Amino acid sequence: MKKQPNILFIMADDHASKAISSYGYGINQTPNIDRIGSEGMRFNHCYVTNSICTPSRASILCGTYNHVNGVMTLESKINKHIPNVAKHLQTGGYQTAMIGKWHLGEGADHEPSGFDFWSVLPGQGEYFDPEMIEMGEHIQVPGYATEVITEKSLDWLKETDSDKPFFLMCHHKAPHRSWEPHPKYRNSYTEDIKVPETFSDDYKNRAKAAKAAKMRVDGDITYFDLGLVQPEGGTSVGEIAVAHSKDRKIPTPENLADFKLIDKDTGEVFTFESHEDIAHFKYQRYIKRYVRTIASVDESVGKLLDYLDETGQADNTIVIYTSDQGFFLGEHGWFDKRFMYEESFQMPFLIRYPDGITPNTICDDIISNVDFAPTFLDYANLPVPNYMQGTSVRPLLEEKTPDDWQDVAYHRYWMHSDEHHNAYAHYGIRNKRYKLIYWYNEGCDLPGTQPGGEEKEWELFDCDEDPLELFNCYNDPKYKEIVRELTLTLETKMLQIGDIPKHNTNEILALL
DSSP, X not given: OOXXXXXXEEEESSOOGGGSGGGSOOSOOOHHHHHHHHTSEEEEEEEOSSSSHHHHHHHHXXXXXXXXXXXXXXXXXXXXXXXXXXXXXXXXXXXXXXEXXXXXXXXXXXXXXXXXXXXXXXXXXXXXXXXXXXXXXEEEOOSBHHHHHHHHHHHHXXXXXXXXXXXXXXXXXXXXXXXXXXXXXXXXXXXXXXXXXXXXXXXXXXXXXXXXXXXXXXXXXXXXXXXXXXXTTOXXXXXXXXXXXXXXXXXXOSOGGGOOEEETTTOOEEOOSSHHHHHHHHHHHHHHHHHHHHHHHHXXXXXXXXHHHHTXXXXXXXXXXXXXSXXXXXXXXXXXXXXXXXXXXXXXEEEEOTTTSOTTEEEXXXXXXXXXXXXXXXXXXXXXXXXXXXXXXXXXXXXXXXXXXXXXXXXXXXXXXXXXTOOOOEEXXXXXXXXXXXXXXXXXXXXXXXXXXOOOEEEEEETTTOTTOXXXXXXXXXXXXXXXXXXXXXXXHHHHHTOOOSSOHHHHHHHO
């Protein structure tokens, strides 16, 4: 039997595919992350089952949808006693470690399980001098979080037994909000980055949820997010009254003459001649902090790849780079995630395995984060347990896509109390061309309804004809049969995975 491969799973937080240069959008440069794809395979249609950090992490670890693993919202915590892929690999002879961002709960019942070693950030963690929980003990580690996580990962790898395979989950905090770059990268990306063409979206022809969301770069981003303070009447940096609150939004002032913003690190003062200048400033400030933060992640990936080369382990190591979901980089005027719209829904996924994957290959088949765990077990020559709902993507990696390969990805965002983002509950499916979304809006106070009222809405997007998702064609007679087909497909998918619909398929079909 072929030797079990090592598995190095590198995951960033909120890293959009568009901010990886191999995906071809020209926003930034990520040569080390790109190397994984150029020496292996890049996926263009990898999707998250629930576009929010905690639930996505649970699906990756367990290979199940969130209604099964019980981690449905940002406030949920994983039960450490349920099975997960690390436990299966551990019992199958692997040395296992979890290092970095955990975000699945703290305390004896929610700590990482199935890992020989774990050292994780509590909650979201801090960028500088982070506290970590290491095997149950709280420690303070000097340095920048991305570098701390990288060095801890390398230290653990150096201690592993070369006669046994390893499974390392290296989970970065970056580039999560508030996008704090390492000081050495603060002056990188000085040229303005192109503003997305949908930045000034008016949300016409879409569900009400799009307009109601509080995720606009221009209106909802905060001083804390952009590393700014405001003088509040002071005349010099020394007189600043700090307005560096995590929740305080940057206003749109009536009188621009008295409005100033100040860099919290350098004291640089910014003034504006128009409200358009302020919107442009916010976007550039946001996107540049974001890509500068990614620079350290890319550097980290390079260090890990170099270590594998230097130790002669590269050929027998599967290396994966992904993110826990996608992220809006100003598209539709937004930052953040949560929605099933493409920028939030799509995950980057690059994988290298010199012993089993042809270099510089691209896959356009649909995969999902519930497929990761079965894939790990398949390559480890271990049985995939029947509770896992995902499917191993190994045939795709070997360029032998089965005729009956899954052709849809399912997403469900479960509404939870979130006054900061106001993202409404929804679920839906996407195939290679079309996307169907049902906004059941449970627990939401929608415009035009009675308090506590619920207004249901459907959206259908033709992703070939309308890749920016600007036109809901659900009620267009031309798409009547597509709506019928996808409604039935959605019903089938929900039955297969055991999720309970909020809609009535028969009633929907009767109206068509």
